[in-house]
Amino acid sequence: MKISTLSLAVAATICAGAVGAGQALATTTHQAAPKTLKIVMRDPGCHWFKLGAKLTRSATLTGRVRLVNFDEAALKVASRHGMQRIPMGKSLVVGRGNYVIMMVGQAPDDNYLRLTVR
Numbered sequence: 001m002k003i004s005t006l007s008l009a010v011a012a013t014i015c016a017g018a019v020g021a022g023q024a025l026a027t028t029t030h031q032a033a034p035k036t037l038k039i040v041m042r043d044p045g046c047h048w049f050k051l052g053a054k055l056t057r058s059a060t061l062t063g064r065v066r067l068v069n070f071d072e073a074a075l076k077v078a079s080r081h082g083m084q085r086i087p088m089g090k091s092l093v094v095g096r097g098n099y100v101i102m103m104v105g106q107a108p109d110d111n112y113l114r115l116t117v118r
């Protein structure tokens with residue numbers, strides 16, 4: 001009886017150590033660096049996303065995204081969680097969601113940029 005109780009206690013200790021080690025490994029994973037998406041000034045329409053050599057008004061990316069403002073004025077980034085500003089020459093990291101990006105004091109004929117982050 002004492003031997004089986006001792007064996008059971010040792011087995012429980014080993015299992016607890018293995019589970020604890022697995023949890024420690026899971027919490028030390030590193031997040032990937034955010035992808036960079038440039039917002040540039042170009043006529044017509046004032047501001048555009050620059051994806052490589054292509055200019056576009058909408059983009060869909062996976063993972064976190066760093067928006068960098070190379071426009072001529074501050075930008076407003078609106079989502080269902082509220083609105084944030086990106087000053088000229090600065091950046092903002094956004095996560096999952098749908099975003100509409102517009103320039104502060106924007107003319108009615110300027111582009112509204114749409115970003116989807118999955």
